[in-house]
Amino acid sequence: MRVALFVPCYIDQFYPQVAVASLELLEKLGCEVVVPTDQTCCGQPMANSGFASSTEGCDANFSQNFEGFDYIVGPSGSCVLHVKEHHPSKKIRNSVYEICEFLMDVLKVSSLNAHFPHRVGLHQSCHGQRGLHLSSMSERNEKHFSKIEDLLALVGGIEVVLPVRVDECCGFGGTFCVTEEAVSVKMGQDRIKEHHANAVSYIVGVDTSCLMHMEGILRRQGSKVQVKHIVEILNHA
Amino acid sequence: MSAREQILGKIEPLAESKHPGAFQGASEEFDFRASLAVVGARVMTMAELETEFPGRRRYDKTLDGLSLAEIEVLEIDGEFGVAENGAIWLLEEALPHRVAPFICQHLVINVKKIVPHMHAAYEELGKVNSGFGLFLSGPSKTADIEQSLVIGAHGARSLTVVIHA
Amino acid sequence: MLSHAEASENFIADADRTDWHDETLWFVREKRDKVSKVLPEWEALREHASQIKDHTLANLGEYLQAFEAKAQANGITVHWAADAAEHNAIVHDIIAAQGSKILVKSKSMLTEECHLNDYLASKGIEVVDTDLGERIVQFRNEAPSHIVLPAIHLKKEDVGETFHQFLGTPKGNKDPQFLTEAARQHLRGHFLASEVAITGVNFAVAETGEFVVCTNEGNADMGAHLAKVHIACMGIEKIIPKRADLASFLRLLARSATGQLITTYTSHFHKPREGQEIHIMLIDNGRTRQLADPKYKNSLKCIRCAACFNTCPVYRRSGGHSYHQPVAGPIGSILAPNIDKKANVDLPFASTLCGSCSNVCPVKINIHEQLWFWRQDLMEAGLAPVGKTIGMKLMAFTLANPVIYRIGGSLLRRFAGLLNTRLNPWYKQREMPVAPQESFQEWYKKR
Numbered sequence A: 001m002r003v004a005l006f007v008p009c010y011i012d013q014f015y016p017q018v019a020v021a022s023l024e025l026l027e028k029l030g031c032e033v034v035v036p037t038d039q040t041c042c043g044q045p046m047a048n049s050g051f052a053s054s055t056e057g058c059d060a061n062f063s064q065n066f067e068g069f070d071y072i073v074g075p076s077g078s079c080v081l082h083v084k085e086h087h088p089s090k091k092i093r094n095s096v097y098e099i100c101e102f103l104m105d106v107l108k109v110s111s112l113n114a115h116f117p118h119r120v121g122l123h124q125s126c127h128g129q130r131g132l133h134l135s136s137m138s139e140r141n142e143k144h145f146s147k148i149e150d151l152l153a154l155v156g157g158i159e160v161v162l163p164v165r166v167d168e169c170c171g172f173g174g175t176f177c178v179t180e181e182a183v184s185v186k187m188g189q190d191r192i193k194e195h196h197a198n199a200v201s202y203i204v205g206v207d208t209s210c211l212m213h214m215e216g217i218l219r220r221q222g223s224k225v226q227v228k229h230i231v232e233i234l235n236h237a
Numbered sequence B: 001m002s003a004r005e006q007i008l009g010k011i012e013p014l015a016e017s018k019h020p021g022a023f024q025g026a027s028e029e030f031d032f033r034a035s036l037a038v039v040g041a042r043v044m045t046m047a048e049l050e051t052e053f054p055g056r057r058r059y060d061k062t063l064d065g066l067s068l069a070e071i072e073v074l075e076i077d078g079e080f081g082v083a084e085n086g087a088i089w090l091l092e093e094a095l096p097h098r099v100a101p102f103i104c105q106h107l108v109i110n111v112k113k114i115v116p117h118m119h120a121a122y123e124e125l126g127k128v129n130s131g132f133g134l135f136l137s138g139p140s141k142t143a144d145i146e147q148s149l150v151i152g153a154h155g156a157r158s159l160t161v162v163i164h165a
Numbered sequence C: 001m002l003s004h005a006e007a008s009e010n011f012i013a014d015a016d017r018t019d020w021h022d023e024t025l026w027f028v029r030e031k032r033d034k035v036s037k038v039l040p041e042w043e044a045l046r047e048h049a050s051q052i053k054d055h056t057l058a059n060l061g062e063y064l065q066a067f068e069a070k071a072q073a074n075g076i077t078v079h080w081a082a083d084a085a086e087h088n089a090i091v092h093d094i095i096a097a098q099g100s101k102i103l104v105k106s107k108s109m110l111t112e113e114c115h116l117n118d119y120l121a122s123k124g125i126e127v128v129d130t131d132l133g134e135r136i137v138q139f140r141n142e143a144p145s146h147i148v149l150p151a152i153h154l155k156k157e158d159v160g161e162t163f164h165q166f167l168g169t170p171k172g173n174k175d176p177q178f179l180t181e182a183a184r185q186h187l188r189g190h191f192l193a194s195e196v197a198i199t200g201v202n203f204a205v206a207e208t209g210e211f212v213v214c215t216n217e218g219n220a221d222m223g224a225h226l227a228k229v230h231i232a233c234m235g236i237e238k239i240i241p242k243r244a245d246l247a248s249f250l251r252l253l254a255r256s257a258t259g260q261l262i263t264t265y266t267s268h269f270h271k272p273r274e275g276q277e278i279h280i281m282l283i284d285n286g287r288t289r290q291l292a293d294p295k296y297k298n299s300l301k302c303i304r305c306a307a308c309f310n311t312c313p314v315y316r317r318s319g320g321h322s323y324h325q326p327v328a329g330p331i332g333s334i335l336a337p338n339i340d341k342k343a344n345v346d347l348p349f350a351s352t353l354c355g356s357c358s359n360v361c362p363v364k365i366n367i368h369e370q371l372w373f374w375r376q377d378l379m380e381a382g383l384a385p386v387g388k389t390i391g392m393k394l395m396a397f398t399l400a401n402p403v404i405y406r407i408g409g410s411l412l413r414r415f416a417g418l419l420n421t422r423l424n425p426w427y428k429q430r431e432m433p434v435a436p437q438e439s440f441q442e443w444y445k446k447r
């Protein structure tokens, strides 16, 4: 299966290991992975700040890089959601997948050669969850399901722990994290407090932006807890 | 131009969107007594009521709500109860005055009929064309101070229900 | 006036109180979860209520006229007001005709929106708010911070102090039971003496001309049934077509609001009692404008349950006053810009767009999507803070050009250390991510 890997700009620049793990994982699972080299950003930072009108250039560049692929797969729920909801091309909107969604719904992965013998706290990123419906939502009266937990269940040795507030937002929120700095940090601290109380060694999530925010707080607190994108764990032999 | 014409003039009809009709698929398994317990009402038999409120009484119709301000225990008849939420439908015709169930200190309501849920309740109400009616569920309450529940805000301090069914 | 961000920073400065506020409201959300999850038809009910509201909004003019005709036939006087000023003037005329100098009022967000209390005070008429929470904030000369729990920003110590000052309760007594009893006695005097009572309206039924008022305390009824004149104030969006429609709304309202099965009192006012006058105020105040915009018309479906407040992680940690509007929280943030774009430009940005609000909303308003739309409209209206437009344009330009993006990215990584300064809001309480030697694309080229 031919897949185009969508590497969001901040992952490209600051979290290359997430893109590497995505690439390796997809290849391991038999995909032919193409990495369009002139890709930049999906335009979400501008659009969520009220400047959707300025994202034409980003949209055009995205089209140029990803036109013609049936599967555009990215390791970031919020960037994928943005493309799915706002990209002008219908073909692209219908072809873009968040990586967990792709693994579960398209590849239908049922086993993985992965091992991660640690206690891990799961962070539900809102855009992956409420936007892309990667898992059931605590507000709704619906049957429990979670593509994320299903994938983690395929990892050997892992122990996944959910916080009590199982899907509360971490407070990253794009430019919100700086324009509403006080609330943003307080939300992040509160999420982390629960994971600390659960004595986890890692916080895992499907959105690197949430993890970057929580990592910033963890490091400032001098915590030993680390953050990992889910693909880093799924790719961990 | 009057405000009325102004407002109505500004309302453009929107694309039609159908009224969904009556709600289908309401569950029927509700327990009136359990709901009464949840909303803080007590259920008593006639005998228990005699011991608890020997001084209770019914009052005649009056036009003067203020004359009811000193009532300790008022006994009235409800039209029917709603199992899902412990609400009892009260109709003006069966009350001494509209303010009666609010202004008394303690309230006793007799209930003879129970419907499962609010959809059934409104079916029961049908087109009743009374001046005033209400669903009353439990005693008056508030949690406006630190979310701690206090019974007896402005209305009756207690509700006792006698079920004759 | 402080922006939401500034006011929130002040709120959060008291960490213990913020935690208390957050946990208390989260507890309310949990109660809502519990009662909604034992109803198998919950999601279907939301859909049903939502469709009734869609249908009503699509035919609002007709339903308003039908309601008016029925209400008049029932002996109720119907008034229309295009805006807050007209509303206040009409209400004043009614009170003046009665010659009252003091009156009781139960909760009505509409009168908050119209600043009725201040207006009447300027005419020498005292309004006594009778909802316990509203009375507390009224004594303190504050605005309600929550549409269902008006005094949720206060601790019992605060209330004890306020009641000591205004009602002469013993200093230091902060027992909720005791304080509530003191308010009961104090307000009972007002109920018995008032000739005019003002209430809000939860639902008005076009089919019958009746209107429904929901309270737990019984204050709306105590006021209305003892007064000679009852004035009920409602926005034009409170109409529903049929009496039977009330079933779905009432099943949803209290469960969503506080996790109760139904409010204690759900009163159906149909005709004035003998010797009484009932006046209904139908107010527009920007609603028709909202209705005409397909992006925002759904906000008029709101039944003011406040579930979106309780679930909002931002509201819980910033308090209602940080929204500087009578209706705070997520719904307030999409209503306020319709009234005044400039004054409320911060509100649609006071959200992470997490979407929890839309999920709890009993009438399925797409709140978080409307927040996003408002962001676009406000920025297009040229209301961006200084520098933001330039910054965004520069960013858009950079990210649209792969070559410039690559150069910019490597410069950013090389000099990331320079951002470790207090001037960088990120760095204030968070470390910057550690910049890697190579970007992914650089690594990939060598692979």
Ligand code: SF4
Binding pocket: C301, C302, C303, C304, C305, C306, C307, C308, C309, C331, C357, C360, C361, C362, C363, C364, C365, C367
């Ligand atoms: S927007 Fe929805 S959740 Fe919020 S107050 Fe209105 S009805 Fe309730």
